[in-house]
Amino acid sequence: MAVFTPLDDAQVADFLTRFEAGSLKELKGVASGTENTTYFVTTDSRELVLTLFEQGEHEELPFFVDLLDYLDEHRLPVPGPLHDRDGVALQSLAGKPALLFPRMPGKHPTAPSIAQCSALGDTLGHMHSVSRHFEGQRPNPRDLHWLAPMHHRVLAYLSPEDQALMSDEIDTYQAFFGDASDLPQGAIHGDLFRDNTLFDGEQLGGIIDFYNGCTGDLLFDLAIVINDWATDDDGRLNKERHDAILTAYQTRRELTCSERDAWPMMLRMTALRYWLSRLLVVYVDPPAHDLTPHDPQRFRTILGQRLKGALPLPA
Numbered sequence: 001m002a003v004f005t006p007l008d009d010a011q012v013a014d015f016l017t018r019f020e021a022g023s024l025k026e027l028k029g030v031a032s033g034t035e036n037t038t039y040f041v042t043t044d045s046r047e048l049v050l051t052l053f054e055q056g057e058h059e060e061l062p063f064f065v066d067l068l069d070y071l072d073e074h075r076l077p078v079p080g081p082l083h084d085r086d087g088v089a090l091q092s093l094a095g096k097p098a099l100l101f102p103r104m105p106g107k108h109p110t111a112p113s114i115a116q117c118s119a120l121g122d123t124l125g126h127m128h129s130v131s132r133h134f135e136g137q138r139p140n141p142r143d144l145h146w147l148a149p150m151h152h153r154v155l156a157y158l159s160p161e162d163q164a165l166m167s168d169e170i171d172t173y174q175a176f177f178g179d180a181s182d183l184p185q186g187a188i189h190g191d192l193f194r195d196n197t198l199f200d201g202e203q204l205g206g207i208i209d210f211y212n213g214c215t216g217d218l219l220f221d222l223a224i225v226i227n228d229w230a231t232d233d234d235g236r237l238n239k240e241r242h243d244a245i246l247t248a249y250q251t252r253r254e255l256t257c258s259e260r261d262a263w264p265m266m267l268r269m270t271a272l273r274y275w276l277s278r279l280l281v282v283y284v285d286p287p288a289h290d291l292t293p294h295d296p297q298r299f300r301t302i303l304g305q306r307l308k309g310a311l312p313l314p315a
């Protein structure tokens with residue numbers, strides 16, 4: 001369950017008076033979610049989501065607010081945070097940093113249809129075409145500068161074969177990508193799994209959970225999407241979903257030659273990124289609460305398949 005800080009109706013009713021958002025009708029804790037406290041808030045005028053930030057780098061919250069404001073202004077389907085009567089979004093409630101968002105419509109897709117994949121690809125391409133001009137900066141917290149030192153912390157828990165695989169992969173990425181990226185840069189979501197989207201039928205209702213948002217290689221975002229959205233149970237790429245996402249994406253932003261060259265390596269690196277982050281959660285830094293951690297083996301399997309090669313990119 002993801003209500004780490006319980007709130008009562010009176011607290012939230014009082015909190016809402018800071019905004020032009022109506023008065024409280026109903027308050028409901030959200031059971032899903034892993035890091036923050038989330039409530040669905042119904043007022044007499046709208047449906048909202050209240051998030052209390054329980055962990056993470058609180059000094060980075062202004063970056064997330066600015067990014068969401070920017071994407072919202074560019075009409076991307078993201079929850080642009082509500083600003084209070086003085087124009088301030090970031091609040092404090094029950095001693096925690098707090099944000100109030102519009103509630104986006106829809107459900108998380110588990111087996112996305114081709115139409116949903118196209119909608120996601122189109123929106124991600126649109127997002128990247130505008131996020132290239134976003135002025136905020138937050139280095140990618142899960143790029144090679146993180147992978148390289150962190151992988152040492154999980155090696156002891158792996159088989160000799162997997163230890164060699166992980167270390168060899170990191171060496172290969174370092175040799176391939178080097179220190180400075182020549183790939184197109186911009187603001188990225190950084191964790192655009194299916195469960196960070198909401199679909200109302202085939203319509204993309206919203207992209208949520210921007211707390212891995214950062215600036216870096218746009219291709220990193222796209223590879224995360226393909227590895228989650230377009231992978232079958234055996235870890236192989238699903239050609240129909242793969243082509244639907246990438247074709248729609250490229251109607252908004254065409255991949256450059258350097259991105260096309262880097263694509264197979266980026267798919268491998270982002271698969272390893274989740275293999276490693278999930279291993280860290282299981283073995284090194286388990287959360288205080290009893291939520292079931294995500295399965296690291298899923299991304300070990302995906303990495304194994306990506307090592308056999310990528311599918312051709314649609315033109």
Ligand SMILES: Nc1ncnc2c1ncn2[C@@H]1O[C@H](COP(=O)(O)OP(=O)(O)O)[C@@H](O)[C@H]1O
Pocket residue numbers: 002030032033034035036037038049079101102103104105195198206208209211
């Ligand atoms: N703006 C929103 N609109 C609709 N549902 C939301 C919104 N924000 C969060 N949710 C719901 O709350 C759940 C938990 O939110 P999330 O930000 O993913 O929490 P956590 O960071 O703790 O994982 C999401 O899976 C989603 O179902």
Ligand SMILES: N[C@@H](CCOP(=O)(O)O)C(=O)O
Pocket residue numbers: 142191193212274277278294
């Ligand atoms: N969506 C991720 C969890 C978020 O990644 P983290 O590096 O911030 O822990 C997953 O499915 O593992």
